[in-house]
Amino acid sequence: MILNLDFNSDVPIYTQIREEIIKAIANGNLKLNESLPSVRNMAEEIGVNLHTVNKSYNLLKDEGYINIDRRKGAIVNTLPLPKNDLNDNKIKSMLDLLVAQTYLTGMSREEFLDYSNKLFDKYGVKDYE
Amino acid sequence: MILNLDFNSDVPIYTQIREEIIKAIANGNLKLNESLPSVRNMAEEIGVNLHTVNKSYNLLKDEGYINIDRRKGAIVNTLPLPKNDLNDNKIKSMLDLLVAQTYLTGMSREEFLDYSNKLFDKYGVKDYE
Amino acid sequence: MILNLDFNSDVPIYTQIREEIIKAIANGNLKLNESLPSVRNMAEEIGVNLHTVNKSYNLLKDEGYINIDRRKGAIVNTLPLPKNDLNDNKIKSMLDLLVAQTYLTGMSREEFLDYSNKLFDKYGVKDYE
Amino acid sequence: MILNLDFNSDVPIYTQIREEIIKAIANGNLKLNESLPSVRNMAEEIGVNLHTVNKSYNLLKDEGYINIDRRKGAIVNTLPLPKNDLNDNKIKSMLDLLVAQTYLTGMSREEFLDYSNKLFDKYGVKDYE
DNA sequence: GTGGTCTAGACCACG
DNA sequence: GTGGTCTAGACCACA
Numbered sequence: 045m046i047l048n049l050d051f052n053s054d055v056p057i058y059t060q061i062r063e064e065i066i067k068a069i070a071n072g073n074l075k076l077n078e079s080l081p082s083v084r085n086m087a088e089e090i091g092v093n094l095h096t097v098n099k100s101y102n103l104l105k106d107e108g109y110i111n112i113d114r115r116k117g118a119i120v121n122t123l124p125l126p127k128n129d130l131n132d133n134k135i136k137s138m139l140d141l142l143v144a145q146t147y148l149t150g151m152s153r154e155e156f157l158d159y160s161n162k163l164f165d166k167y168g169v170k171d172y173e
Numbered sequence: 174m175i176l177n178l179d180f181n182s183d184v185p186i187y188t189q190i191r192e193e194i195i196k197a198i199a200n201g202n203l204k205l206n207e208s209l210p211s212v213r214n215m216a217e218e219i220g221v222n223l224h225t226v227n228k229s230y231n232l233l234k235d236e237g238y239i240n241i242d243r244r245k246g247a248i249v250n251t252l253p254l255p256k257n258d259l260n261d262n263k264i265k266s267m268l269d270l271l272v273a274q275t276y277l278t279g280m281s282r283e284e285f286l287d288y289s290n291k292l293f294d295k296y297g298v299k300d301y302e
Numbered sequence: 303m304i305l306n307l308d309f310n311s312d313v314p315i316y317t318q319i320r321e322e323i324i325k326a327i328a329n330g331n332l333k334l335n336e337s338l339p340s341v342r343n344m345a346e347e348i349g350v351n352l353h354t355v356n357k358s359y360n361l362l363k364d365e366g367y368i369n370i371d372r373r374k375g376a377i378v379n380t381l382p383l384p385k386n387d388l389n390d391n392k393i394k395s396m397l398d399l400l401v402a403q404t405y406l407t408g409m410s411r412e413e414f415l416d417y418s419n420k421l422f423d424k425y426g427v428k429d430y431e
Numbered sequence: 432m433i434l435n436l437d438f439n440s441d442v443p444i445y446t447q448i449r450e451e452i453i454k455a456i457a458n459g460n461l462k463l464n465e466s467l468p469s470v471r472n473m474a475e476e477i478g479v480n481l482h483t484v485n486k487s488y489n490l491l492k493d494e495g496y497i498n499i500d501r502r503k504g505a506i507v508n509t510l511p512l513p514k515n516d517l518n519d520n521k522i523k524s525m526l527d528l529l530v531a532q533t534y535l536t537g538m539s540r541e542e543f544l545d546y547s548n549k550l551f552d553k554y555g556v557k558d559y560e
Numbered sequence: 561g562t563g564g565t566c567t568a569g570a571c572c573a574c575g
Numbered sequence: 576g577t578g579g580t581c582t583a584g585a586c587c588a589c590a
Contacts, residue, residue: 052369054564056589063270070273092373093590109277124279131278135271136288141192142267143292144199148238149260150253153293157286159265163272164282183588185565211577222567227578240439243574244479246577312573314580321528328531340562351582356563367535373590375562382537389536394546396529399450400522401550402457406496407518408511411551415544417523421530422540441579443574480575 045074045081047090057092061100066109069120070167080110080118107131174203174210176219186221190229195238198249199296209239209247236260303332303339305348315350319358324367327378328425338368338376365389432461432468434477444479448487453496456507457554467497467505494518 047064049057068074080101081089087097101118104110108125110118125131146156176193178186197203209215212230216223230247233239237254241247254260275285305322307315326332338344341359345352359376362368366383370376383389404414434451436444455461467488468476474484488505491497495512497505512518533543 051371051373054370057372058589066277067270067273070276096590099589125277127279131274132280135275135278135280138267138271139285139288140292141196142264142271143289144196144296145260146264147199147293147296148195148252148254149264150256151261151264153290156268156293157289159268160272160286160289161282163269164276164285167273167276187565213577223578224568225566228565230578241441241578242438243444243577244438316580324535325528325531328534342562352563353583354581357580359563370563372562372588381535383535385537389532390538393529393533393536393538396525397543397546398550399454400525400529401547402454402554403518404522405457405551405554406453406512407522408514409519409522411548414526414551415547417526418530418544418547419540421527422534422543425531425534445574483575486574 045086045089049090058096058099058103061090061092061097062103065100065104069109072168074120076120076122078120079116080120082117174215174218178219187225187228187232190219190221190226191232194229194233198238198252201297203249205249205251207249208245209249211246303344303347307348316354316357316361319348319350319355320361323358323362327367327381330426332378334378334380336378337374338378340375432473432476436477436479445483445486445490448473448477448479448484449490452487452491456496459555461507463507463509465507466503467507469504 045068047061047068049060049064051057053060065074065080074080080086083094083097083101087094090097101110101112105112105118108128108131109121111121112118143156174197176190176197178189178193180186182189194203194209203209209230210218212223212226216226219226230239230241234241234247237257237260238250239247240250272285303326305319305326307318307322309315311318323332323338332338338359339347341352341355345355348355359368359370363370363376366386366389367379368376369379401414404411432455434448434455436447436451438444440447452461452467461467467473470481470484470488474481477484488497488499492499492505495515495518496508498508499505530543
C-alpha cells in the first residue's frame with residue numbers, strides 16, 4: 045500500500061490519506077472487499093501518528109467508501125456506493141468551482157472534457173456495463 | 174456583491190471568499206476590469222474582519238485572478254489568465270480526485286460530462302469563439 | 303538565532319526577518335534540514351508579534367527557502383533550490399539597479415567584483431565543487 | 432522620457448520612478464546636466480499624482496543623483512557623485528543579500544559575475560578611463 | 561506544542 | 576480613502 049504524501053503541503057495529512065485511498069480504490073489497487081492495512085500498520089508504514097490514520101479511516105467510513113469491522117478491520121465497500129445526496133452535492137459543488145477556474149485560466153472546454161474522459165477510462169468502464 | 178458563505182463550515186472563510194469571487198468572475202457578476210469592493214467595505218458587508226478579506230484578495234492576486242492597484246484598489250484581471258503551469262496542475266489534480274469520487278459514488282460518466290457542459294455554458298462561450 | 307533588525311527602518315520587519323534568515327542560511331548559521339525556532343519562540347526572542355514572524359516564514363516558504371512541515375515546524379530546504387525563473391528574474395532585476403547605482407556613485411567595477419567575490423567566498427565554495 | 436512602471440507591483444510608484452531614473456542616468460538616456468521633465472509634466476505623462484513624482488525627485492536629490500534648482504528645475508548631477516558612505520553602505524548591504532540569494536538559488540558565481548560585467552558594459556566604461 | 565485562523569483595533573504609506 | 580503593517584489575544588486543527 046503505497047501512498048503519495050507530501051508532508052510540506054498545507055493539505056492536512058489525514059486529507060491526503062483519504063484522497064489517496066479513494067484513488068486507490070477507484071483504479072483497482074484496492075479491490076472490493078479487500079482489507080486495508082490496520083491503522084497501526086499503516087501509521088508505521090507511512091510514518092505518521094496513529095490518530096492521523098484513524099481520522100482518515102473514519103472519514104472514509106462516514107462517506108461510505110469503506111466499512112470498519114471489529115474483527116476484519118477496514119474493508120473496501122461494495123460499489124457503487126448507495127446513492128447519497130451529500131456526496132452528490134459535494135461533487136457538483138466542487139465541479140462548479142473547478143469549471144469556473146478552468147474557464148478563467150484559459151483551458152478549453154474540449155481539453156477539460158478530454159482529460160475527464162481519460163480519467164474515467166483509467167478508473168474503469170463501469171458506465172458502459 | 175453577495176457571497177454565499179457558511180460560517181460553520183470547516184473550510185476557512187478566506188477560502189470560501191476566494192472561491193465565491195472566482196465563481197462571480199466566471200459567471201460575469203464581476204466584470205473584467207471592474208473594481209471589487211474595498212477590503213473594508215467587503216468585510217463590513219459580509220460581517221467578517223478586514224484581515225480575512227485581505228487574505229482572500231491577496232490569494233486571488235497571487236493566483237492572477239485580480240490585480241491590486243494602489244490607485245484603484247482590487248480589480249478583476251483581463252482574461253483568460255496568462256497560462257500558468259501551477260494553476261493547470263492544480264486543476265488536473267483536483268479533477269483526478271473528483272473523477273475518482275464520481276466513479277465510486279455511482280454518478281455516470283455521462284451525467285458528469287453533461288453537468289460539466291452545463292457549467293461551461295453558464296460561464297460563457299469563450300471556447301466557441 | 304540572532305537577527306539584526308532595525309525597528310526604525312521603513313523596511314517592514316517581516317521583510318528584514320526574511321532577509322536575515324536568507325543570509326543565515328547562506329552563511330551556514332542555519333544548517334540544511336535544521337529546524338528554525340517556532341514562530342512563537344522566534345517572536346518572543348526578537349520582541350515582535352508572532353504574526354509578523356509567521357508572515358516571514360510563509361514568504362520564505364513561498365520562495366522555496368524553507369519548508370513548513372506539520373510535524374517538525376519550519377525547516378531549511380535542501381539546496382540549491384530547484385531552479386526558479388521568478389527568483390532568477392528578481393535577482394537579475396535587482397542586480398541591474400545595483401550596478402546602475404554603483405556606476406553612478408563612483409564605486410569601480412573592480413571594487414564591485416572584488417566585493418562580490420568576497421561574499422561568495424563567505425557563503426561557500428559550491429561553485430568550485 | 433519613458434519610464435517602465437508597473438502599477439500592479441507592490442513596489443511603491445515613487446520607488447519605481449526613482450529606480451527608472453537612476454537607470455536612465457546610468458545608461459545615458461538622461462545626460463549630465465540635462466533637465467528632467469517638470470514635476471507637473473512628468474506626472475501627467477505617466478499618469479500619476481504630482482506628490483508621487485515630487486517624492487521621487489526629492490529622494491533622488493537627497494541621494495545626490497540630481498539637483499533641484501528653482502529656475503531650471505531638476506537637473507542631473509555631474510558624475511561620479513561625490514563619495515558618500517551612506518550610498519556605499521547601502522550598496523554593499525544590498526549586494527550582500529543579493530549574493531546570499533544567488534548562492535542559495537543555485538546561480539553560479541561565474542554567471543553572477545558575467546551578468547554584472549555585462550551590466551557594467553551597458554552602463555559605460557568609466558572605470559577604464 | 562506546532563502552525564492556522566480569526567478578531568479587534570491602531571497607525572502608516574501611498575496616491 | 577486605499578491597502579499595508581503591526582499588535583494583542585483567542586480558539587482550533589493537526590500530529
